[in-house]
Amino acid sequence: MENFQNKFEYNFDYNKYLYLLINLLFIIFFISNLNFFLVSNNFSVLISSVSSLFSIYVVYKRDANLRNWQLLFFSMFFIFYFLGGFLGKLLIDFNESYVDLPTNFNKGISLLSEFRAYNYSGLICQLILLFSLFFKNNHLTSYPILKHDKSLYKISVFFLSITIPIVLINSFFELKYYLSQGFSFYYTQDDRFVSPIYFSALFYNIYVFSCFVFLISKPVEKKFNIFLFVYLLISFLESLKGTRSVIIINILFIFWYRADMFDKGKINFKALSISACFFVIFLAFAGVLRQKVDVFNLSDIYNLILKGLSTGQYQLALYLENSSFLENSDLYILYPILFPIYYLIYGEGIVYQSLERLSYPMDINHTISSKINQDWYLSGAANGNNFVMELIYSWYSFFGIIIFFLLYSHFYRKRNTNKFFLLVWLILLRQLIISPRDSVFPNTWFILKAIVFYFVVLLIRNFLVKKNKY
Secondary structure: OHHHHHHOOOOOOHHHHHHHHHHHHHHHHHHHHHHHOOOOHHHHHHHHHHHHHHHHHHHHHHOOOOOOHHHHHHHHHHHHHHHHHHHHHHHOOOOHHHOOOOEOOEOOOOHHHHHHHHHHHHHHHHHHHHHHOOOOOOOOOOOOOOOOOHHHHHHHHHHHHHHHHHHHHHHHHHHHHHHHHOHHHHHEOOOOOOOOOOOHHHHHHHHHHHHHHHHHOOOOHHHHHHHHHHHHHHHHHHHOOOOOHHHHHHHHHHHHHHHHHOOOOOOOHHHHHHHHHHHHHHHHHHHHHHHOOOOOOHHHHHHHHHHHHOHHHHHHHHHHHOHHHOOOOOOOOOHHHHHHHHHHHHHHHHOOEOOOHHHOOOOHHHHHHHHHOHHHHHOOOOOOOOHHHHHHHOOOHHHHHHHHHHHHHHHHHHOOOOHHHHHHHHHHHHHHHHHHHOOOOOOHHHHHHHHHHHHHHHHHHHHHHHHHHO
């Protein structure tokens, strides 16, 4: 019997009945509140924030270790949906303007939509926690099994040596262009930046995939630190072009990798605090840069920071306000999975925001953004996708949560047993960090390209090994 329990990986921790009880009470509250409007909006913000913090506490108590991917997910969920509102409502005593910032896509969000947004996000957070209580993360404290792969390391360094200078030069050209034209040109087809370097997109893709190959080669710490500096430098340049999330995702991604591979999963609270301060400062700086306003007062800066921290909540409230634009389709949540098929059918036209793009299948972001303000959408602007909106709009959202946990749990447990599993896990890890304010499922097109590149690298390695033998 004991052996059976050890082999059963998804066993429930029966010592956590109290967590389950509190979790169910939160779920009942949010369902009731959505139907009957039982409390004020301010109190709803408080309850939602507390429920999210409760989720973080539960997964932390189960394993206080940075290798715990559930801890990372719930922490990002709290940041993207509740931290800005919590600070804005309770600490700084701001009004709803931190959520209801006027934009070209937002002419006003009703109090009911704000109220529903907090209750829906709180409900989804607790439903995910409910599923997480039935999943046990194995090998959280075990040391990495995979060893340093010298061949993969040398091949990845070769590709990185070629592509990094090109990527850096191209990034400077792009940054100069977007600072003068506006970051929205990044997403349009007609006015997008044309690089003076031939095949710059190909070099960039090789750079990105080479980074993953470098990481799965399990480099020594000294070599990793050199890579870390260059990787974050390029990430910073990328984020200045308008994609603010890039630097945050990559810092957390590389922070987790280091904790897993070199620090035995220990939480460095000093590094976390420094990173948190950097995020807040960067959000303010990037917000001012994107707004292109000459004079900003302190209140405007606060609003930009709080909106940046509450991006998921802001998107959710806006999408609930304009949900009438959505068609009766359950394919929104599956869009990232189906994208490779769409790309093969429609070609590059499905990538950029254009009139042609409007006739193709779209996710929630493109659907609502194009309906609210088509002219602004065609200029390259959009609101981004939303994790909670995808789940509450699809009838099979519960299956989405189950698949979400099965997918991440499987590759997490297997990451140190096989380099292919480690590769897929690292790709999923980057998606996990941004998923609360993006889509439930990762973009399978990117995963497929990364896998193809990995097998090309393996072919090169096998060829070099045979050549050296003879």
